[in-house]
Amino acid sequence: MMHIFSSITSTQNSNLDEGAFVPKGIDKACPRATWPATGKKRASVPITEEQVRGIFHRYDTNRDGLLSKQELKNAFSSLGSRMPGLRAWLALQHADVNGDGYINEAEFDKLVKYTMKRGYKFN
Ligand SMILES: [Ca+2]
Numbered sequence: 001m002m003h004i005f006s007s008i009t010s011t012q013n014s015n016l017d018e019g020a021f022v023p024k025g026i027d028k029a030c031p032r033a034t035w036p037a038t039g040k041k042r043a044s045v046p047i048t049e050e051q052v053r054g055i056f057h058r059y060d061t062n063r064d065g066l067l068s069k070q071e072l073k074n075a076f077s078s079l080g081s082r083m084p085g086l087r088a089w090l091a092l093q094h095a096d097v098n099g100d101g102y103i104n105e106a107e108f109d110k111l112v113k114y115t116m117k118r119g120y121k122f123n
C-alpha cells in the first residue's frame with residue numbers, strides 16, 4: 001500500500017540523518033496539490049518499511065544486533081512518537097517473542113510490521 005509514495009520517499013532516503021527529516025513540505029499552501037487521492041488531508045509522507053528498518057538499525061547504538069527497550073525508545077522518539085517509552089514497551093510486548101526483553105534479528109520483522117501499522121509519518 002506504500003507503493004504510491006515510493007517514488008517520493010526514495011528521494012529522501014539519502015538524507016535520513018538525524019534532524020534531517022523531511023521539512024514541512026506539502027501543506028495548506030497548495031490546496032489543489034495533485035497529491036495522490038489517498039493523501040487527502042495528509043500533509044506528511046507515510047514512512048516506508050525501508051525507512052523503519054533503517055531507523056531501527058541506526059538506533060542499535062551499541063551494535064550488539066539487539067534492540068533494547070532504551071534503543072527502541074530512542075527510535076520511536078525519532079519516529080515522532082509522543083510516548084516513546086510506552087511505545088517501546090508495547091512494541092516489546094508485541095514483537096519480543098522469546099521474552100528476553102530485546103528484539104533480535106528473528107523478531108525484527110515483527111517489530112517493523114508492528115511499527116508500520118502505527119502509521120508513522122515524516123512530517
Ligand atoms: Ca543494541
Ligand SMILES: [Ca+2]
Nearest residue numbers: 096098100102
Ligand atoms: Ca527477544
